[in-house]
Amino acid sequence: MQDAEKSTQESTLATEQEVAKKGRYGILAMVFITVVINYMDRTNISVAAGALSEDLSLTTVQMGLIFSAFGWTYSIFQIPGGITVDLIKIRILYPFILTAWSIATIVQGLVSSFAALVGCRMAIGVFEAPSYPCNNKVVTQWFNENERAGAIAVYTSGQFIGLAFLLPVLAIIQEYFGWRGLFIISGVVGIVWAVVWYILYRDPEDNTTDQKAKVEKQEEAPAVxxxxxxxxxxxxxxxxxxxxxxxxxxxxCLGGVLMFFLTWFPTYLVEYRGLDFIKSGFLASIPFLAAFCGVLVSGFVSDALTRKWGVSKEVARKAPIIAGMLLSTSIIGANYTDDTFWIVTFLSIAFFGNGLASIAWIFVSLLSPKRYLGLVGGAMNFIGALSAVSVPVIIGFLVSGGDFRPALVFICALAVAGMCSYLFLIGKIEEVKLD
Structure with missing residues (x-):
């Protein structure tokens, strides 16, 4: 009898563990989709830039300011956003901010002035500010430390693989519906997904299956x-x-390299390299695919180094980021060729490196005390988001004379600075003392 009862308990536990595993992966898939929508609404302005600037007679400097307006509020609201993430349940907070930034995206397609466009981009920045602290909190709550780099890599890859496939789609949408239709359709997609998120997502304290399965296995439960x-x-x-x-x-520095691809990259291909609009959409997707590969390689290799081969955190977590920053310097190679193949190749290597370095969010979990997780994440994204404020404007000024080469030199310099930061400032990876 006891053997039968024990066998039944083991079978039940195995079933609960399988359900818990599927539940975590389902939640990770939801975060991935949200990141895709998040970046679609950040970057549709880059696809619309050519037609928009022509219709409204905007200069490159004005376009630089429009590109950067998102970053003004996105950076300012990072710390308040991080605190908000620590105070409000993700199930409530995420649908609210998703709906709010999607409405701002729709309004963006209805306005007709420089000032109104800047205002809409600022509104999107306000409501997207808590998004990455939200993502990091979800992963920290649902995944153990030795699984988090892979989980972070999966959701971060959404900003690359999503855009790799979306850029051609967005270009086609604009071709048929104009830049106004592009913004309106993007916003409607976000509102629909906000409803889906609220219906499907549950916070860990409201879903005990995962916690119970882990406790019974005597494993470390994800942090609540x-x-x-x-x-x-x-x-x-x-x-x-x-x-x-x-x-x-x-x-x-990581964000600065990314901002080039999220803002000026399509313009670079069309206006400075002479490609047609639809072709540029497909060619622009290649570096995003490279970045997608980079972030997945980084996350899963980093986890494998610590979990399977016992490599120190200093090496396993830092090496992909440092190597990625180094590869990002290859962007300068595009200054020395007029061949489209080599231009796209150099840019793809650079963006692969940016993807490789994109697991930097793992350091929030590793260095921050649990009480400060959202706050440290907000501070990190605040400084990172300053690149969204400054880099598009700087590039706008650098290319105002008709030459894009100084802009690529600037991006290369950012990659070098980021590499030095991880090499010389972080030191031993251990939880910092804040109390």
């Missing part, structure tokens, strides 16, 4: 973080640690 009140002193603390500044500066 309590809501916390923050003071101004707490906010100051996360800017007073050298290790964290290594991550912050690295994120700025």
């Amino acid at each position: 973080m309590e809501n916390t009140k923050f003071t101004v002193k707490d906010i100051a603390k996360v800017f007073m640690v050298r290790k964290l500044w290594g991550v912050y500066i690295g994120q700025f």
